[in-house]
Amino acid sequence: MRLKGKTAIVTGGASGFGAGIVERFLEEGARVMIADINGDAAQALAIQHENATAHTVDVANPASVQAMADAASDAFGPVDILVNNAGVTHLPTPLEDVSEDDFDRVFNVNMKSVYLTARALVPQMKARGAGAILNVASTAGLSPRPNLNWYNASKGWMITATKTMAVELAPSGVRVNAICPVAGETPLLKSFMGEDTPEIRAKFLSTIPLGRFSTPQDMANAALFLCSDEASMITGTALEVDGGRCI
Numbered sequence: 001m002r003l004k005g006k007t008a009i010v011t012g013g014a015s016g017f018g019a020g021i022v023e024r025f026l027e028e029g030a031r032v033m034i035a036d037i038n039g040d041a042a043q044a045l046a047i048q049h050e051n052a053t054a055h056t057v058d059v060a061n062p063a064s065v066q067a068m069a070d071a072a073s074d075a076f077g078p079v080d081i082l083v084n085n086a087g088v089t090h091l092p093t094p095l096e097d098v099s100e101d102d103f104d105r106v107f108n109v110n111m112k113s114v115y116l117t118a119r120a121l122v123p124q125m126k127a128r129g130a131g132a133i134l135n136v137a138s139t140a141g142l143s144p145r146p147n148l149n150w151y152n153a154s155k156g157w158m159i160t161a162t163k164t165m166a167v168e169l170a171p172s173g174v175r176v177n178a179i180c181p182v183a184g185e186t187p188l189l190k191s192f193m194g195e196d197t198p199e200i201r202a203k204f205l206s207t208i209p210l211g212r213f214s215t216p217q218d219m220a221n222a223a224l225f226l227c228s229d230e231a232s233m234i235t236g237t238a239l240e241v242d243g244g245r246c247i
Contacts, residue, residue, distance in 0.1 A: 001028055001029040002028045002029070002224065002228040002229070002230065003025055003028040003029045003030035003081070003224070003227070003228060004028070004029030004030075005029065006025075006029070006030045006031070006080040007030065007031045007032075007033075007072070007076035007077065007078065007079050007080050007081070008025050008030045008031070008032045008033070008079070008080065008081035008082070008083065008227070009032075009035055009068065009069075009072050009079055009081070009082050009083065009121075010022050010025070010032060010033070010034060010035065010083040011035045011036070011057065011059050011068075011083065011084055011085050011086040011113070011117070012035075012036055012037075012059075012085040012086030012087060012136075013032070013033075013034035013035055013036055013042065013045070013083075013085065014034055014036035014038050014041035014042040014044075014045055014054075015036075015038070015041060015186070016186030016216060017085060017136060017181060017184065017186055017216050017219040017220075018034075018083070018085040018086070018136075018216075019034075019045060019216060020215070020216020020217055020219055020220040021083055021085060021216070021219060021220045021224075022034050022045065022052065023049075023220065024217070024220035024221065024223065024224050025081075025223075025224065025227075026049050026051055026052060028228075030051070030081070031051045031052075031053075031075075031076050032049075032051065032052050033052075033053050033054075033055055033068070033071070033072045033075065033076070034046050034052055034053070034054050034055070035054075035055045035056075035057045035059075035068050036054075036055075036057065036086070037056065037057065037058055037059070037086070039054065039055075042054035042055065042056065053075050053076075055068050059084075059086045059109060059113035059116065059117070060105075060108035060109050060112055060113055060116075061116075062116055062119075065113070065116040065117055065119075065120050066120050068120070069117075069120035069121050073124070078124055078128055079121055079124065079125070080130070080131060080132065081131070081132045081133075081134070081227045082117060082121050082131070082132075082133045082134070083133075083134045083136065083223060083227070084113060084114050084117055084133070084135045084158075085136040086109060086113060087110050087136065087138075088105055088106055088109045088110065089106065089148065089192060090102040090148075090150060090151060091194055092146075092147035092148055092192070092193070093147055094147060094149075095147075095149035095150065098149065098150055102150075103150050106150050106151055107150075107154065110151070110154035110155065110157075110158065111154050111157050111158065114135060114158060114161055118133075121133075122169065122174065125169075125172070125173075125174045126169070126172040126174060128173075129172060129173040130173045130174065131169075131174040131175070132174070132175050132176075132177075132226070132227045132231075133165065133169075133174065133175070133176040133177075134176075134177055134178065134179065134223055134226055134227055135158050135159075135161065135162045135176070135177070135178040135179075136178070136179055136181070136219070136223075137158040137159050137162070137178040137179065137238060138151075138152075138155040138158075138180055138181060138182075139180050139181065139182045139240065139242045139245050140152040140155045140156075141154075141155030141156035141157075141158060141159045141238075142156075142159070142238070142240070142246050143245065145192075148192065155180075159178055159180070159238045162176050162177060162236065162238060163238075166235040166236030167236060170235055170236075175231070175232070175234065175235040176235055176236065177226045177231070177234060177236065177237050177238070178237070178238040178239065179219060179222045179223060179226065179238075179239050179241050180238050180239065180240045180241065180242060180246070181214045181218070181219055181241050182208055182213070182214050182242035182243055182245045183204055183213055183214070184213045184214035184215055184216070184218070184219070185213050185214075185215060185216075186216070189213070192204075207245055208242070208243040208244065208245050209243060209244030209247065210243030211243070212243060214241060214242070214243065219241060222239055222241045226239065
């Protein structure tokens with residue numbers, strides 16, 4: 001029960017890594033808002049758990065993010081933990097051929113959302129002198145793959161944002177960390193690979209020394225540690241949960 005008495009928001013919490021984090025946090029005693037653009041999926045997960053609530057959010061929209069923060073405060077009181085997990089990618093494409101619409105979508109969901117959630121929730125964390133923020137970045141931000149160009153760049157931005165948030169918010173008692181997953185069995189996997197075939201899977205797996213894709217449970221365990229009091233001396237880190245891919 002490492003999160004007993006804690007409250008958390010997990011964006012993109014209805015599926016993939018986000019759902020794994022939600023379920024792990026609930027197991028450890030937290031009350032969790034499952035915030036997702038797919039409100040039906042968020043609700044379907046929330047009704048399975050006594051201490052979960054669902055909220056439909058567009059993390060790229062300022063009013064929607066503020067409404068999420070207000071709803072969490074109304075439901076739980078002060079928010080102790082924020083997990084910025086919502087993310088999108090574009091299909092593997094030469095960098096000069098990525099459409100402006102796809103670029104804007106990656107920018108808004110992967111980058112602007114971190115600014116918007118910080119604007120909505122950091123003031124209350126600073127006022128209380130406590131809080132933990134976790135940004136779900138990617139190995140793509142550390143060791144970019146060709147043709148995932150602007151997605152790579154957005155995750156590199158998130159890692160730098162994590163460090164700058166951490167150093168600025170540390171005097172206020174707020175910790176900020178990131179996890180960097182390798183590709184996993186989530187709805188985004190096919191988008192990363194372009195197409196899902198045994199040959200392409202084998203090619204991806206050949207770049208991961210431990211020889212398997214990451215799982216929601218892998219991310220959930222790392223997220224639990226970094227958001228718990230056990231990590232009270234850790235801030236500004238970008239933890240590679242990648243089976244050795246970035247070695």
